Amino acid sequence: MDLFLQFLVSVLSLGGVYALLALGLSTVFGLLGFLNFAHGDLMTICGYGLYFMLAAGFGFVPAATLALALAALAAVLMERLAFRPLRGRNPMTLLITSFALSLALHVSFQIFISPKPKPIPVPEFLSGYFTIGEIFISRAQVIAIVVSVLSLVLLNLFVNRTRLGVALRAAAADFDVARAFGVKANQVIAIAFALSGLLAGLAALVWISQRGAVFPTMGLTPMVKALIAVIIGGLSNPRGALLGGFMLGLLEAGFLFTLPDSLVLYRDALVLLVLILFLMFRPNGLIATNPEPMR
Amino acid sequence: MKKAVLEVENLVVQYGQISAVQGVNLTVNENELVTVIGANGAGKTSTLNAMMGLVPAASGEIRYKGESLLHMPVEKRPSMGIAFSPEGRRVFGPLSVRDNLRVGGNSLPASQVDGRIDEMVERFPILGERLQQAAGTLSGGEQQMLAIARALMISPDFLILDEPSLGLAPIVVAQVFELIAELHAEGVAILLVEQNVRKSLAIADRAYVMELGRFVREGAADELAADPSIENSYLGAA
Numbered sequence: 001m002d003l004f005l006q007f008l009v010s011v012l013s014l015g016g017v018y019a020l021l022a023l024g025l026s027t028v029f030g031l032l033g034f035l036n037f038a039h040g041d042l043m044t045i046c047g048y049g050l051y052f053m054l055a056a057g058f059g060f061v062p063a064a065t066l067a068l069a070l071a072a073l074a075a076v077l078m079e080r081l082a083f084r085p086l087r088g089r090n091p092m093t094l095l096i097t098s099f100a101l102s103l104a105l106h107v108s109f110q111i112f113i114s115p116k117p118k119p120i121p122v123p124e125f126l127s128g129y130f131t132i133g134e135i136f137i138s139r140a141q142v143i144a145i146v147v148s149v150l151s152l153v154l155l156n157l158f159v160n161r162t163r164l165g166v167a168l169r170a171a172a173a174d175f176d177v178a179r180a181f182g183v184k185a186n187q188v189i190a191i192a193f194a195l196s197g198l199l200a201g202l203a204a205l206v207w208i209s210q211r212g213a214v215f216p217t218m219g220l221t222p223m224v225k226a227l228i229a230v231i232i233g234g235l236s237n238p239r240g241a242l243l244g245g246f247m248l249g250l251l252e253a254g255f256l257f258t259l260p261d262s263l264v265l266y267r268d269a270l271v272l273l274v275l276i277l278f279l280m281f282r283p284n285g286l287i288a289t290n291p292e293p294m295r
Numbered sequence: 296m297k298k299a300v301l302e303v304e305n306l307v308v309q310y311g312q313i314s315a316v317q318g319v320n321l322t323v324n325e326n327e328l329v330t331v332i333g334a335n336g337a338g339k340t341s342t343l344n345a346m347m348g349l350v351p352a353a354s355g356e357i358r359y360k361g362e363s364l365l366h367m368p369v370e371k372r373p374s375m376g377i378a379f380s381p382e383g384r385r386v387f388g389p390l391s392v393r394d395n396l397r398v399g400g401n402s403l404p405a406s407q408v409d410g411r412i413d414e415m416v417e418r419f420p421i422l423g424e425r426l427q428q429a430a431g432t433l434s435g436g437e438q439q440m441l442a443i444a445r446a447l448m449i450s451p452d453f454l455i456l457d458e459p460s461l462g463l464a465p466i467v468v469a470q471v472f473e474l475i476a477e478l479h480a481e482g483v484a485i486l487l488v489e490q491n492v493r494k495s496l497a498i499a500d501r502a503y504v505m506e507l508g509r510f511v512r513e514g515a516a517d518e519l520a521a522d523p524s525i526e527n528s529y530l531g532a533a
């Protein structure tokens with residue numbers, strides 16, 4: 001029972017972060033038909049934002065809020081400067097552009113900030129453990145779950161209840177027709193990027209509070225995980241991204257809890273092996289609604 | 296003298312080397328139902344899409360109530376009173392019927408949207424029963440009704456319909472044409488592209504016949520319907 005609870009917390013806290021990232025990826029993919037490889041770097045930007053705000057003397061919560069805003073802004077700027085000039089081109093062009101952008105960001109962080117990790121002091125309320133009877137549960141994990149679930153609920157409310165949210169989903173379903181009904185292309189694309197930046201930022205806060213540092217390629221590992229999540233779940237489909245994120249969390253936590261210590265090192269390799277097997281049977285992911293997305 | 300709602304002059308639409316529309320002239324006047332008929336690939340959809348701004352016009356002019364649409368962004372059209380039901384219906388499949396209608400009312404003040412949805416439900420009771428259902432799960436006929444209802448959300452002055460009867464069962468086709476005739480009677484200017492020549496000539500005021508990117512005939516709908524050459528090319532086998 002204790003072990004099961006700890007396992008569940010691991011699944012949800014890992015899965016939650018992957019789901020946040022995967023949702024950000026799929027939001028942009030659903031609209032523009034390309035995977036933004038610089039998505040993980042929005043996490044890094046949020047991390048550095050947090051680092052500098054803390055260094056400037058802000059408290060953790062205001063610093064984190066500002067860092068989130070920075071990630072959203074960075075995502076919007078990314079679209080404005082790098083992707084908009086290429087709008088309507090082959091998605092492959094956009095994909096490669098996002099690769100280049102990601103590399104350029106890594107190098108810039110190395111040159112202008114530091115190639116070494118910058119420590120981020122994690123505040124009291126995020127470190128340590130809750131104890132329930134005999135069992136210990138890390139606070140950071142619990143916060144990760146709370147933040148992910150809350151964000152997912154809010155996102156769901158936004159896309160279903162608000163006019164802009166509905167317009168965003170309509171544009172993802174059929175961009176041209178949505179425009180014909182007055183949905184402004186630039187506006188929904190900016191909103192989609194802002195959302196993806198916000199989601200990446202939230203993932204970054206959760207990620208950092210469990211690790212306590214930010215470095216130039218910090219976004220790389222979680223980005224690869226998010227990619228795996230959207231591939232499992234099916235691209236261009238928010239429900240798939242969500243499902244994929246939690247499936248990946250389940251898989252990783254499963255290996256973490258069942259593998260003998262000597263093999264835990266290989267769990268990423270095992271996850272990828274499972275992914276390959278999975279893709280042999282479900283090449284379009286779990287929920288294949290739209291194998292050929294809109295441009 | 297009738298007032299023109301839409302005027303198209305020497306419109307040319309090209310896809311790379313292909314000229315899909317080669318110098319078309321067309322007018323739709325206030326309260327008028329105009330139909331464009333012609334075989335598959337004649338260039339009808341390209342003409343409409345150019346009016347909507349979804350494909351660029353290589354040359355020519357498109358004016359709506361005297362104002363040029365050529366450099367007007369697509370998304371401005373609904374606030375000018377132009378509504379569109381595209382070929383193949385293209386409802387937003389994953390969205391509920393209600394959300395499809397909400398998007399139709401995207402250019403209305405937010406406070407008017409729910410009221411308009413109620414009016415649409417009154418006009419299309421089948422949609423009312425399915426407001427929460429994903430549009431993609433509706434039957435073809437229901438999707439077509441939704442596509443038209445979505446377009447009517449703004450109470451348009453000018454309605455563009457691209458093959459609304461395509462792929463529908465005969466009973467549903469009759470309903471669709473009845474609805475179009477009703478909207479015409481209510482005074483909406485309508486441009487109707489159809490391959491169902493007999494039915495569209497029966498409800499239209501005027502008609503254009505399109506072949507290989509050009510209008511080869513135009514005239515009063517009843518005259519064209521009675522014309523033996525039209526009879527042979529378009530009505531014969533049907």
Ligand SMILES: Nc1ncnc2c1ncn2[C@@H]1O[C@H](COP(=O)(O)OP(=O)(O)O)[C@@H](O)[C@H]1O
Pocket residue numbers: 310313314315333334335336337338339340341342
């Ligand atoms: N996006 C496109 N790219 C290239 N050619 C196209 C495109 N859309 C239509 N065409 C071509 O333009 C011509 C006219 O097509 P269309 O306007 O769809 O005719 P219709 O609506 O009368 O069936 C056809 O030859 C068609 O193959």
Ligand SMILES: [Mg+2]
Pocket residue numbers: 339340341382458
């Ligand atoms: Mg057509």
